[in-house]
Amino acid sequence: MFKKYVLVCQYFIATTIFYLLVFTPGTYAQQxxxxxxxxxxxxxxxxxTLGPMYPAWAWFGYDEPNYTYMKDGKKLLSEIAALSPVPVYVRAHSLLVTGDGKAALKWGSTNAYTEDANGNPVYNWSIIDSIFDTYVQRGMKPLAQIGFMPQALSTRPTPYRHFWKPGDPYSDIITGWAYPPKDYKKWAELVYQWVKHSVQRYGQKEVESWYWELWNEPNGFYWKASMEEFFKLYDYTADAVKRALPTAKIGGINVAGTGSQGAQQWLHAFVKHCFSDTNYVTKKIGAPVDAILFHAKGSPRLVDGHVQMNMGTQLRDIETGFKLVASYPQLKNIPIIIGESDPEGCAACGMHTNPENAYRNGTMYSSYTAASFAREYALADLYKVNFKGAVSWSFEFENQPWFFGFRDLATNGVDKPVLNVFRMFGMMxxxxxxxxxxxxxxxxxxxxxxxxxxxxxxxxxxxxxxxxxxxxxxxxxxxxxxxxxxxxxxxxxxxxxxxxxxxxxxxxxxxxxxxxxxxxxxxxxxxxxxxxxxxxxxxxxxxxxxxxxxxxxxxxxxxxxxxxxxxxxxxxxx
The missing domain is CATH 2.60.40.1500 (Glycosyl hydrolase domain; family 39)
Incomplete structure (x- = not known):
């Protein structure tokens, strides 16, 4: 209770300072x-006519998977499903992370995989089922993220559970879940059993309509090993998915900072691996890829006492990704999914610790969202790519102060203005x-x-x-x-x-x-x-x-x- 009181006080102090700065007459920006x-x-x-109005906006995602089946999470998912004339896709982190299933900022767990005293696998799908049931019952589809590493499989199992809070270094979230498996065959069997279980629970036709993808931002904080090690993980993962369901769709690789040279190196290397390199499992050339995924983020900052957005940075990430895919004849018509597409990079960083995020509660977030999606359609037209969707990394945060400045669609069950832009898109x-x-x-x-x-x-x-x-x-x-x-x-x-x-x-x-x-x-x-x-x-x-x-x-x-x-x-x- 004291911690929440402190957060509320920080929020009001930051908000007061922000309003004094922004609404003082005569600033440069106003003039x-x-x-x-x-x-x-x-x-x-x-x-x-320019082209079809495909629902590229009908994709959402979030860090904390356990919010899915909580009170406000269910309410918001119901509203998102209702506003769309087509099934909405949902992506969440940490679906294979070890833990008790209690939600926290930048953390989630399902305890899907543990081992007994003899090192034999123990599978428990109850929490994952609670998450996916919530989606499927509402006509939604998982963009099922295969990750992260269960503690019993991690090459560095401790420390594992983190206790990050806004204001802490972002790198504090990186623990044992970010490391490769100590046994790739056990990892592959986990993936195989998960996909097989999903088919048994939801039916082949339903699971065929999902997308599966491995990990998150392997070129950033989230992967504590080499590029080659990640491609090895991809091969074992993709092979396991296809063994369980040959018609399943799997893709990659959700790099961060797509406009950067480092991210482009990862994407080019991934394409090369999928079409030219020897597969770590089959020993044949190539690996299956049914979608290309990458991230695109803007970069707001404070200028002369007010928030200044930078949509151009996000759009350049998108253009770089589209241009790269278009440069490969092998990728012609392959679906492109922008795995996270947002004004900036940290949904759980509030404006009390990051005042440049003060755009989130009001109509700036709404107009930014409208204007940015229009340019995403235009860039897809320009490069003639199969743009499938852009995941807005924005959901809700349970039991937090009202309008705390997180990047979310609702606060304490009340919809924020930005959600109404998606209601508008749902009518187009x-x-x-x-x-x-x-x-x-x-x-x-x-x-x-x-x-x-x-x-x-x-x-x-x-x-x-x-x-x-x-x-x-x-x-x-x-x-x-x-x-x-x-x-x-x-x-x-x-x-x-x-x-x-x-x-x-x-x-x-x-x-x-x-x-x-x-x-x-x-x-x-x-x-x-x-x-x-x-x-x-x-x-x-x-x-x-x-x-x-x-x-x-x-x-x-x-x-x-x-x-x-x-x-x-x-x-x-x-």
Whole structure:
């Protein structure tokens, strides 16, 4: 209790300092941005198709697997499943870690593998089953991460359980679970038994629809051995998966910092290993690979007393990965999954220890998410790759202070504004169509320079289906300072004679539990009535009442005021 009290005090001190810095008038960023034009025009041509609106956004992940079947974890997973018209994929760390199943920050365990006094394997699938049951019951699919090393198999079994907390060195999480197995055949048998058990429990057809992948960021903290040793682990793992289910899909390798030279060396070496090297198990050339996975992260920082995002860093990671895959004829059409795709790298680091993470509670996270996914689709189009999905490494943290500044989708069971962007994406179906903006950043500028010019990115993406069209719009800038709202005119063509329009909005007044929480006094022990009020504020809300619109020759103009870091969704039905 005392520890939680200290964390709450730290949070309020950090928040107070942050607000004093950000909202002091006359900062450079405020002066810098007020010179931009106050109006913007967006053109949407529903007759010009760009490609399918595949659900690349419908992927989520988190460090702490035991949160999955806890109260708020189940609630959030139900909401995520409900917002998507297709099955959502979920990735979690530590599914093979030894322990008692109690959740903690950056930690999780299932105790799936132990050994008896004679060194014989003992398998226990009860906790893994609790996790995967929670997904499958909601129509979700595991992106099943095979890792990390059980204590009984680790070449360095102690120390094993860590007790990391925000503010501690990140490397403190690295213990015995990050080491190779002392017996590769025992490791392979564990993987074989897990996949075989999954088929018996959920059925072959269900497990065939999953993706399996080995480990996490082997080029970073998470793997305490050589590249060659990791490829050996991959061969034993992939062979075991395919022996249990020949039609199972397995891929790799979820490197960190994809834009870096070191990460690219890992990716090139992995491709070479899968197509040219001798397999450690079969002694033949090559190893199975059914998906390519890598990570992409931004890098926010404090500048002149406010948070400045850097989406360009994340986009360059993505472009590097897409370009690398496109350079190999053997990888043509292979699914690409961005295993973690986020504004920065540590979900469990709160803004009390990392003030640059103060973007997470409000609408900055929402507009960033909207603007970044649009560029991910554009980069996939540019490099003509099979972009399958991008995992947002954001979930929830049980029994933590309200709005503590973690990178999460909900706090204490109340949805944060960012989750409503995914609700918007869930309504976008059919084909992506052409959208242009006279105050939008082009793709090359966004990737190379991020969003730092004197004007914000007033932009969007649009879709058309058989009987509906959707237009998502945002007012985004890397500098998290409030600026004058934009007058936006959306010129649409290609509509039928009459349409029924819904206008959904995320801003300070709509779909925003955080602003509501502040207005009621930022309570850390809200009453049942206040919680109900916050839950309602966390849902996606309409800007105005729905209305019928008559078009002229299939054209119409929609005018609105779009606040700084606001996001809108226009949905037209006919």
């Amino acid at each position: 810098h941005l007020t010179s931009a034009q106050s109006t913007a025009t967006i053109h949407v041509d529903l007759n010009k 179906h059919g084909k992506r169509v052409n959208l242009t903006s006279d105050q939008g950043y082009d793709l090359r500028t966004a990737v190379d320079s991020s969003f730092r010019r004197t004007y914000p990115d007033i932009n969007g993406m649009a879709c058309k289906d058989a009987h509906e069209a959707t237009v998502m719009l945002w007012n985004y800038h890397d500098d998290d300072v409030k600026q004058t709202a934009k007058q936006v005119t959306v010129q649409l063509k290609g509509l039928p004679q009459q349409v029924y329009m819904h206008h959904y909005r995320i801003d300070d007044e709509h779909s925003n539990s955080y602003e509501t929480w502040k207005k009621i006094g930022s309570p850390q022990n809200p009453s049942a009535e206040q919680i109900a009020q916050l839950e309602k504020a966390g849902q996606l809300q309409l800007q105005d009442s729905p209305q019928w619109i008559k078009t002229e020759n299939g054209e119409t103009a929609i005018r609105m005021t779009l606040p700084s870091q606001g996001v809108s969704l226009l949905k037209f039905d006919w």
